Amino acid sequence: MTDADPGSTAATRPGQRARWAPALAGLLVLATACAPTGDAGDGASVVFRFEPATPVVGSDAIEVRLVDAAGEPLDGAVVAIEANMNHAGMTPTFADLVESPSRPGVYLGEIDFTMGGDWFLLLEASWPDGRRVQRTLDVPGVRSR
Amino acid sequence: MSAAPATPRALPVRDLLAVPLLGALLLRRRTWQIAMLVASALLVWHGLVGPQLAPKNLATLAVWVHYRGLLILALLVAGNLFCLACPFMLPRDLARKLRRPTRRWPRLLRGKAVGIVALVSVLYAYELFDLWASPWATALLILGYFAGATLVDAVFEGATFCKSICPIGQFNFVASALSPLEVRSREASVCATCSGHECLTGAADGGARGCELGLFVPDKAGNMDCTFCLDCARACPHDNVALATRLPGEELLDDASGSGVGRRSQRPDLAVLGIVFTFAALLNAFGMVSPVYALQRGIAEVLGTTSDAAVLGVLFAACLVVEPVMLLGAAAALSRGALTGRPGLTATVVRFAHGLVPLGVGIWAAHYGFHFLTGLWTIVPVTQKAVADAGLPFLGQPRWGVGGLGENVVQPIEMGLLLLGALGSLAVLWSIARREAPLRPRRAFAPWAALTMLLLAAAVWLLAQPMEMRGTFLEA
Ligand code: SF4
Numbered sequence: 001m002t003d004a005d006p007g008s009t010a011a012t013r014p015g016q017r018a019r020w021a022p023a024l025a026g027l028l029v030l031a032t033a034c035a036p037t038g039d040a041g042d043g044a045s046v047v048f049r050f051e052p053a054t055p056v057v058g059s060d061a062i063e064v065r066l067v068d069a070a071g072e073p074l075d076g077a078v079v080a081i082e083a084n085m086n087h088a089g090m091t092p093t094f095a096d097l098v099e100s101p102s103r104p105g106v107y108l109g110e111i112d113f114t115m116g117g118d119w120f121l122l123l124e125a126s127w128p129d130g131r132r133v134q135r136t137l138d139v140p141g142v143r144s145r
Numbered sequence: 146m147s148a149a150p151a152t153p154r155a156l157p158v159r160d161l162l163a164v165p166l167l168g169a170l171l172l173r174r175r176t177w178q179i180a181m182l183v184a185s186a187l188l189v190w191h192g193l194v195g196p197q198l199a200p201k202n203l204a205t206l207a208v209w210v211h212y213r214g215l216l217i218l219a220l221l222v223a224g225n226l227f228c229l230a231c232p233f234m235l236p237r238d239l240a241r242k243l244r245r246p247t248r249r250w251p252r253l254l255r256g257k258a259v260g261i262v263a264l265v266s267v268l269y270a271y272e273l274f275d276l277w278a279s280p281w282a283t284a285l286l287i288l289g290y291f292a293g294a295t296l297v298d299a300v301f302e303g304a305t306f307c308k309s310i311c312p313i314g315q316f317n318f319v320a321s322a323l324s325p326l327e328v329r330s331r332e333a334s335v336c337a338t339c340s341g342h343e344c345l346t347g348a349a350d351g352g353a354r355g356c357e358l359g360l361f362v363p364d365k366a367g368n369m370d371c372t373f374c375l376d377c378a379r380a381c382p383h384d385n386v387a388l389a390t391r392l393p394g395e396e397l398l399d400d401a402s403g404s405g406v407g408r409r410s411q412r413p414d415l416a417v418l419g420i421v422f423t424f425a426a427l428l429n430a431f432g433m434v435s436p437v438y439a440l441q442r443g444i445a446e447v448l449g450t451t452s453d454a455a456v457l458g459v460l461f462a463a464c465l466v467v468e469p470v471m472l473l474g475a476a477a478a479l480s481r482g483a484l485t486g487r488p489g490l491t492a493t494v495v496r497f498a499h500g501l502v503p504l505g506v507g508i509w510a511a512h513y514g515f516h517f518l519t520g521l522w523t524i525v526p527v528t529q530k531a532v533a534d535a536g537l538p539f540l541g542q543p544r545w546g547v548g549g550l551g552e553n554v555v556q557p558i559e560m561g562l563l564l565l566g567a568l569g570s571l572a573v574l575w576s577i578a579r580r581e582a583p584l585r586p587r588r589a590f591a592p593w594a595a596l597t598m599l600l601l602a603a604a605v606w607l608l609a610q611p612m613e614m615r616g617t618f619l620e621a
Pocket residue numbers: 227228229231232233234294306307308311312313314315372
């Protein structure tokens with residue numbers, strides 16, 4: 001139903017709870033489907049890509065770039081990802097990303113996709129000073145081998 | 146009234162209602178219903194206001210993984226326990242206290258036609274709206290069941306919603322043919338001398354109601370239309386109703402005339418329900434493996450459409466109408482020559498179709514069992530989180546990352562269920578063949594056995610495919 005290109009971000013926060021009526025929820029689903037690149041009120045934008053571009057079942061390399069509102073890289077974060085399937089009842093997988101030594105604000109890691117289908121990533125970047133950026137990133141159509 | 150069991154039973158019969166604590170627990174329907182009502186309220190609340198992420202939401206997780214799995218497992222090891230504990234009946238009973246329904250459900254609609262349409266509609270909506278991925282839509286579905294049961298039964302008498310409409314009910318009625326338990330009389334002789342027939346009409350003092358589904362216990366044959374509500378047991382002044390063990394599938398073997406149901410061979414609607422049940426098991430599993438996307442894109446290209454609804458409609462029509470008509474038509478054409486009196490094609494199909502139900506149950510059980518077992522513990526952290534969100538953090542910190550049984554463990558279980566289902570189907574079809582073609586049972590049996598093996602092969606292939614659960618199929 002909601003699909004975002006890999007590389008753009010949907011701005012739903014997992015803990016966000018403002019959907020009091022189904023109609024509202026429906027609207028929100030529509031709204032999140034066309035959300036602009038990733039500002040969830042924290043001014044940051046999150047861009048990610050996989051190698052290969054359409055991830056395949058197994059371990060896939062991910063690159064996440066964090067920039068602030070001015071387009072400056074957000075470096076020095078601890079970035080953790082929880083990968084879940086869109087279908088309930090599947091065991092999530094976890095990954096800790098490492099900042100690239102040569103490109104500040106770019107974080108690299110591997111995501112383990114255990115099954116084909118639609119996935120989403122819960123990304124959390126946190127800084128020692130308490131700043132935090134959280135995003136839900138859609139990864140539709142992970143291919144089965 | 147003859148109440149002798151239709152087939153001799155080799156297994157010793159046990160009556161669970163006579164087991165001290167268990168019997169009392171089973172008879173406490175209200176308690177179970179209230180527990181289920183509280184659970185439903187939690188799911189609806191979380192579905193509407195909780196995180197709109199299927200694996201993190203109780204509505205999607207509990208309904209599509211745990212409830213479906215437990216439902217089919219309960220049907221296999223016991224009986225129609227979900228209907229026994231059905232929470233939809235609580236607001237409906239309450240509404241009836243305020244207003245007694247006066248109308249009768251139209252005679253024309255009394256068979257299973259509406260129920261079949263409702264069942265297929267829910268399965269279609271499940272795929273079209275990706276209900277498995279949508280907590281709020283799942284919550285709406287639950288509310289829809291409550292509203293449907295309450296409204297229909299506020300207007301029409303008896304258990305109209307359960308008997309003729311409820312898709313879960315129709316599913317349970319078909320699958321409970323394979324259950325090892327059945328509501329029946331304890332002593333046929335007691336029923337024979339009974340004049341009140343309270344199990345059907347309700348207790349004389351007006352306390353306990355009689356069977357709202359129109360089943361008369363001494364004449365009942367099998368679990369079709371029985372919700373295990375045990376109203377009959379509460380109403381019977383002679384304490385003569387049992388929840389008895391029996392051979393699973395027993396009711397499919399003979400063509401006994403059952404109270405409120407009649408003979409299966411005279412009920413084309415029941416045959417269609419069984420057929421839809423079995424082919425929908427394949428379709429529902431097909432809906433989540435990768436080849437389905439290629440097929441759907443193919444259909445879209447041929448039709449020149451980009452409408453999900455149209456492509457899905459074609460897929461449903463192909464799998465639930467065209468395919469069964471062709472396959473069962475062919476089997477019937479090949480076998481009917483051997484049958485006594487050489488019945489027509491449709492009549493042959495109606496007689497043999499029930500033989501496919503055990504395989505259908507096996508496929509549903511394998512598929513839902515897969516989700517249930519591989520996702521067994523995922524309910525723990527999601528419940529912890531939901532209860533904490535509700536302001537009651539007594540369940541502690543959510544333990545994200547727990548899963549269930551490994552696929553290497555679950556796959557053999559799935560295959561075992563499929564095989565058991567196929568064996569059950571072969572046994573039932575053989576007994577139908579012996580009944581309908583006593584002179585040439587093998588000739589009558591062979592085409593149906595071949596069909597069973599074909600469907601088994603399809604199911605094995607499907608469940609061995611890599612799973613791929615996607616919401617959108619039309620974009621590449
Ligand atoms: S058939 Fe009746 S008892 Fe069974 S689930 Fe439906 S509403 Fe509930």
